[in-house]
Structures are given as C-alpha cells and as structure tokens.
Amino acid sequence: MNIENLLKYQKLDEELFKVEQKLVNSPYRKKANELASIAKKAQAKSTELENEAEKLISDIADLKEKFKINKTKADEMLESNLEGMDSEDIEKLNGLKGKIVSNLNILEKMLQKSAENINHILSEFNKTKKLYDEARSQFAVCKQKIDEETKTLEPEKEKFRKELLVLEKDVEPELMAEYKKKRNDNIFPVIVPLEGNNFCGRCRMELPKVAISRIKEKGVITCEHCKRFIYQK
Ligand SMILES: [Zn+2]
Numbered sequence: 053m054n055i056e057n058l059l060k061y062q063k064l065d066e067e068l069f070k071v072e073q074k075l076v077n078s079p080y081r082k083k084a085n086e087l088a089s090i091a092k093k094a095q096a097k098s099t100e101l102e103n104e105a106e107k108l109i110s111d112i113a114d115l116k117e118k119f120k121i122n123k124t125k126a127d128e129m130l131e132s133n134l135e136g137m138d139s140e141d142i143e144k145l146n147g148l149k150g151k152i153v154s155n156l157n158i159l160e161k162m163l164q165k166s167a168e169n170i171n172h173i174l175s176e177f178n179k180t181k182k183l184y185d186e187a188r189s190q191f192a193v194c195k196q197k198i199d200e201e202t203k204t205l206e207p208e209k210e211k212f213r214k215e216l217l218v219l220e221k222d223v224e225p226e227l228m229a230e231y232k233k234k235r236n237d238n239i240f241p242v243i244v245p246l247e248g249n250n251f252c253g254r255c256r257m258e259l260p261k262v263a264i265s266r267i268k269e270k271g272v273i274t275c276e277h278c279k280r281f282i283y284q285k
Pocket of ligand 1: 252253255256257275276277278279
C-alpha cells in the first residue's frame with residue numbers, strides 16, 4: 053500500500069484544515085453561540101412567566117368571586133331586620149358579621165398581594181424581553197461577521213479543495229474513502245506515525261503485537277482508541 057501519497061495528500065489537507073479551524077474558532081462564532089444560549093434561556097423564562105401570570109390571573113378571579121360572596125352576605129346582614137330578634141340571635145349575627153368583615157379584610161389583602169405579584173411578573177417579563185431582543189440583535193451582527201469571514205476564506209478553501217482532488221487520484225480509493233470518512237468525523241490528522249515500537253503517534257495508546265505485525269502487512273492499521281490511521285515511518 054502506498055502510504056507516501058496519502059501523506060502528501062494529508063500535508064495539503066492540513067492547510068485546508070487550518071482554514072476551516074479559523075472559521076470554527078472564530079470569536080464571532082463563540083459569541084454567537086453564547087448569544088443563542090442567552091436568547092433560548094430568555095425564551096424559556098418568558099414562557100415560565102406567562103404560565104405564572106395565567107395562574108395568578110385565575111387566582112385573582114377566584115379571590116374576587118369570594119370577595120363578592122362575602123360582600124353580598126355583609127350587605128344582606130346590614131339590611132336584616134333586628135326587630136323581633138332576641139339577644140342570642142343578635143349576638144350570633146354580630147359574630148357572623150365579624151367573621152365576614154375579617155374575611156373581607158383578608159381577601160382584600162390577598163388581592164393586593166396578587167396585584168403586586170402581577171406587577172412583578174410584568175416587570176420581569178419586560179426585562180426578559182429586553183434581554184432577548186438585545187441577544188437577538190447582537191446575534192444578527194455576529195452572524196453577519198461569520199458570513200463575511202466564511203465568504204472571505206471560501207476562495208482559499210476552494211483552491212485547496214481543487215489541489216486535493218488532483219492528489220486524491222494517486223491514493224488507493226479504499227484508503228481515500230476511509231480517510232475522508234474520518235476527516236468528516238473531525239479527526240485530524242487522520243494518519244499518524246507509529247511512535248516508538250508500539251504506540252499510537254497521536255493518543256499514545258499502546259498497541260498489541262498483532263497490530264504491529266499488521267502494519268507491516270497492510271501498511272496502516274486503525275488505532276482503536278483515537279480511530280486514526282497509524283503507519284510505520
Ligand atoms: Zn490513537
């Protein structure tokens with residue numbers, strides 16, 4: 053198996069890889085990822101706040117209903133005729149009146165608290181929306197920068213791709229196909245030399261004796277740990 057041609061191919065492929073890495077490691081890309089994550093979190097928070105508000109609004113409706121019932125009772129009592137009532141009845145009535153007044157007070161406080169909570173949710177919602185909008189607009193700026201970078205580097209990449217196509221013809225098709233598969237899995241370098249007598253030149257995993265003899269036989273073996281091709285210099 054002719055390893056030399058594949059090594060030659062990889063040497064040029066490394067130039068393409070470097071350009072690709074420039075794009076992958078672009079600070080704009082990193083920033084864009086961060087912003088996307090912020091926007092996503094803000095969106096989740098908005099949904100959470102919406103649910104909270106919905107529950108609160110339903111709670112307020114309940115409280116209002118209870119308030120109405122107690123208020124009606126209180127009004128009825130005010131209109132009730134005390135004439136003909138004995139002192140025991142009047143005492144009962146007064147006791148009930150006290151309870152209703154206390155209920156009304158409690159309900160009023162709860163309603164007030166709910167109104168405060170609604171205001172708090174609303175302010176949180178506005179804050180979250182602002183955060184989301186800012187993240188989105190900054191993301192758009194980053195995206196534009198990334199597109200510009202990609203566009204600028206594309207001719208360079210294209211040049212390497214064309215040159216690689218020429219070199220590719222001198223590599224055994226099966227080996228080339230395997231190489232490309234690994235390369236697509238973001239493995240680079242794809243082919244590395246044996247280190248010492250029995251170590252993978254990349255991940256330093258110790259190779260079994262049988263693997264070493266297979267290198268001699270086949271030209272390359274695949275490291276079981278880092279999946280790279282290993283050849284002997
Ligand atoms: Zn390895």
